[in-house]
Amino acid sequence: MATIFDVARRANVSVATVSRVINHPGKVTERTRRKVSTAMEACGYVYNALAMGLSTKRSRTIGIVIPNITNPIFSESTRGIQDYASEKGYHVILVNTDYLYEKEKKLVSLLREKQVEGLVLTTNKPEGEIVHGLIKDGFPFVLTYSHSKHPMAAFVGVNNIQGGMRATEFLIGLKHRRVGMIALDFSLSDRSYQRWLGYRRSLKKNGLPYDPDLVVQTEYTFEKGKKAVESLMTLPYPPTAVFCTNDILALGAMKGFKEIGKKIPEEVSIAGFDDIAFSKFVAPPLTSIHQPAYTMGWKATEILFELLSKFPFQASRHRILLETELVVRQSCAPLLKKKVKR
Template identity: 40%
Template sequence: MTVTIYDVAREAGVSMATVSRVVNNNPNVKPQTRKKVYEAIERLGYRPNAVARGLASKKTTTVGVVIPDISNAIFAEVARGIEDIANMYHYNIILCNADKRKEKEIRVVNTLLEKQVDGLLFMGGTVTDEHLQAFSTSNVPIVLCATTDEKGTMPSVDIDHEGAAFDAVQRLLSAGHRRVGMISGTLQDPANGFARYQGYKRALESAGLSLDEQYVRIGNYKYESGMEAAQYFIALPERPTAIFAATDEMAIGAIHAIQDAGLKVPEDISVIGIDNIRMASMVRPQLTTVAQPMYDIGAVSMRLLTKLMKKEPVDQAKVVLPHELIERRSVASI
């Protein structure tokens, strides 16, 4: 039989209102009475009914999080930042994987809203008009996490992706490289793809170099596509002396393809990435990269969402966090 608040009240010899105050951490309960109620709860194995409490308060203290790829270490670090701040403010998290598929992302968003979450964090992925249409039906706050919408109309927390790519390529150019290849993400992705491509292009232009399309390959952010792109570069009659990869995972794939071809990194080809995933310091040579503050992106996103849910003042609804160049051993001067 399910233990109810009535059973706890009868066991403790108090009113149901007193049990409710104890369960909801109301300070207006004598310590001795509070102790009796907690002892009764423990003896009976009572668990408050979150659904019933949500119906009464019209709050579920639950936040939905849409994550594009649960196997990606980057998003795992963002999720950790989200959860730490959620715990601090006594919110529970429902984490949903969307496999980087637009139709599934929109379906998951609608499902979470039907679950009566108090707020929603949409992590990563391209924000299309279809996404914005789904978001517009929500009566709870939504914050974009590690992504933005092109029009900048929604609250968001991210980095300057074009600036991060510019700094990465600038590092190669300052080392004397003039033939710099890029392993890009899909250009339909405004952040990790197109913005980072634009940063690469701008850096070349700032050095008086024109973009050579043979030095650009489109990957899918994964290790294997980094290997394939590097193999293509190595086979060119005039191969690049350096490679900029739009993600660390593709950069590590490029390093291994270069080594498999009997060449050395950075002596023959330098490699630089973006993200600063854990593997960047484990691969040999260790990968020079531009770090995203992934934990901070998650933590700041969740804090922004708590303010919106509680209708607190928000100084800045569009937050751009700083990136940082991490020097390791995969870039050499020529």
């Protein structure tokens, strides 16, 4: 592989000059610029960004940490991150935690070894040691989806408690009195926990009792969402409405209900969270809490670059709360007077 040296020799200039035509073409005579360019062509020179990174201590790379790229809500925000980053000439390294905190820890540390300049992090424990370690080291990062109470943690995302309330409130407004919940295990996802907080708060606000049997915690797959329905339906008084903490679970649940012959929304109402693009196409179209994922990724990256430039930074000024929105579709209906008994 040809290096800057080979090019320099071939063009009869010094390496500094070659470097200059690459980085500051203005600081070089048109004639030598041309000479060097020709030499580069001639020996098939490929710039080595690693060496640049070592030398300048700027890798021009950022890391993205998300639970699973396969979930459209995350691929959407990832795209927002990528688009902003690439506009700035940066690349992204993408990793999946699968909601596993140990994996998250390991991956964050590997990313730092790779010398990413900053992180857009969707952490599953926003008050955990990962976030605190980053802060302690003054490492630039911005949180998405999950918010940390730490004043130095930049964040862009939605208010999950409020989102959880919106969904629950809506279901209660439809006269449902037994509203269940299918959630990601709280130990896996803080967002899930927050949404549950909102759920509880709505219940209380409306004078409804909280019944722990009505909330099932599970893992992130369609199948688990489907399975959750089973346990919900074996209850003496099964729910007439179910709030799911993400759309994937909601789709699974819908499938589960259909399979045991429950009509949606006539016999059971389902609400999701995220409002991924596909939710409007499913049958029936899913009522869901919309999160502006692309914007979230974009803005998070915007902030990250601000942190990168201003050093040391004032993260506290960087907390953006975007609005969730309840998108009403046909998966929910008012509770029928005559309760369907099974």
